Amino acid sequence: MPNDRPRSRRRLSSYRFGEPGGTVTDTVGQVRRVFLSITFLRWIGPGLIVPVLVLVLTFNGLDLAQVGIVFAVYGATTVLFELPTGGLADSIGRRSVLIMAGILFIALDVLLLVGTTLPVFLLAAFLGGAGRALSSGPLESWYVDRARAIDPSLVLRKDFSTAGVLEGVALLCGALASVGLANLPPGSIAGLSNVLVSALGAAIADGVFVLAVLGTVREPERSRGSIGSAFGEVPAVIRDGVRIAGSRRSIRLLLGTTFGVAVAAVSIETLWQPRYADLLGGPHEAAKIAGLVVAGFALASVVGSALAQHLPGRLADAPGRSAAVALTFSAFGLVAMAASNDPWLLTFSILCVYAFFALSHVLRQELLHEWVPSERRTTIVSVDSLAGQLGNVGASLVLVPIAGATSIATGWLLGAAAAFVASLVVASVRMPTDAERQQIHAGAPADTA
Structure with a gap:
């Protein structure tokens, strides 16, 4: 040896x-x-x-x-x-x-x-x-x-x-x-x-x-x-992921949350550039500052992710509720974006939304891994990603055309509604008990409440 x-x-x-x-x-x-x-x-x-x-x-x-x-x-x-x-x-x-x-x-x-x-x-x-x-x-x-x-x-x-x-x-x-x-x-x-x-x-x-x-x-x-x-392996992977998600309420709720967050995120990703073009006088002017805005998005996400490690006691012990609080603040930020006619206020609102999205993502990923048996971890992570992509597609086909037919502000209000619903969904997801952990690793449907 x-x-x-x-x-x-x-x-x-x-x-x-x-x-x-x-x-x-x-x-x-x-x-x-x-x-x-x-x-x-x-x-x-x-x-x-x-x-x-x-x-x-x-x-x-x-x-x-x-x-x-x-x-x-x-x-x-x-x-x-x-x-x-x-x-x-x-x-x-x-x-x-x-x-x-x-x-x-x-x-x-x-x-x-x-x-x-x-x-x-x-x-x-x-x-x-x-x-x-x-x-x-x-x-x-x-x-x-x-x-x-x-x-x-x-x-x-x-x-x-x-x-x-x-x-x-x-x-x-x-x-x-x-x-x-x-x-x-x-x-x-x-x-x-x-x-x-x-x-x-x-x-x-x-x-x-x-x-x-x-x-x-x-x-x-x-x-x-x-x-x-x-x-050819895809159908079996999907069936296995759906079976595990269907047997555990917490995973279903987390997948639903991922879908809602994706809808809210698409409302920002597809509409912020046209909104800046409106506020600044055209696409050429918006292009001059768009890179700085995206740089701000990246930094805001870093701050949000880091904040997950420094939550106070009660919030640290209840990641589901903490994620719900973060998504609620994200919804408020989207409402502020919809109401904003100033590029600086718009930028600040978007940065806050991205920071809270990042915070909720870390907490939701922690919960997801806690409820998934190790031998099926990759499968469920792929299904979670799939839920997000389905939210992206749905929002792109429904929310964005509505914004185009009405206003960008309407699109962001719809995104705020999706984030708020997601906060309600994730609020009831808790960490598994020791007994439930044993059931999870044994392959039993541990979360039936």
Whole structure:
């Protein structure tokens, strides 16, 4: 037994770092550096394009109802590919899936750059949704497998925390770069409008991401299954997730909360840019500050997430009620957004909403993991993600067209209603008792009250 770990280390170090098919790093430090650097590069592109995404669509003549359709296609595609991505990565390799995702992100950026019609943007949404689903998980799985093969006792929490910080920093850097690009003289880069130039920057950033994956992420050869067989596992995954959720009231309530929060979030994500354009005098003026606003969103989310660790006693012991309080304040923030005619007040209100969303997310995730048996944890997390995507699609198809036909303020009031209902739903979710924990791990329907 004492020789197990050295043998594992020699086996890994027999591969040469940088070679395709079977190459891995031979120390945890090398694996960690690859993981963190690829995580950072993954999120620069989104940081560049998110601040101006809706502006790009409306700049090319789409109305809010059509923007909602584009977002709905993106969400529906992500739903379609969300669950099978784990099986696909295990089948053809995590590195291959990351490369596929990066190529789809580049295609999305290019279509946003050159597109002028709804069909082109729908294609962009489909490719981007597929890329988003494919990029969920394979890098983290690669890191855990590689690092744990070298050091089976490695504690992962610190590295995942660092990865989360780098993700936020990358989004912040991308958003600030978007501000700089938007404030260049129009036409100074390839004759592009300052609304579109960020899409070019995102394409370059995503190209760097793909090259970095090609050059640094390596894994041993594995038996290759078919894509069809990976997708064939989806019905069984869904059935298993639905069975567990149906047997536990707390999980059902948490899934319902995720759906409601997603509806509220979509009301912000699809409507804030047109609202700033209204308040500031047009999409070009809005593009100049959109990156700063998104940077503020990222910082507000960091604050909200950090606050979850510093709740006072009663709130810390009752995460369901604390999440309900956070979502109630989010609903108030959405009402303030609807009433605001000042860009500074609007910005402050949105930052508060994002901070409380982030706080509630941490608490809801804690509750979800407490109620899920370890052998079905990934399945239920995927179902939770699916609930959020369904909320995204539903809001994009219903809420956004209503806002387009009435007013942006109406859309935000509907979002506030969704957040408030979600707060009522999650308020009754509590931590399991010791007896219920035993039932959960035994596979029994522990929460029937």
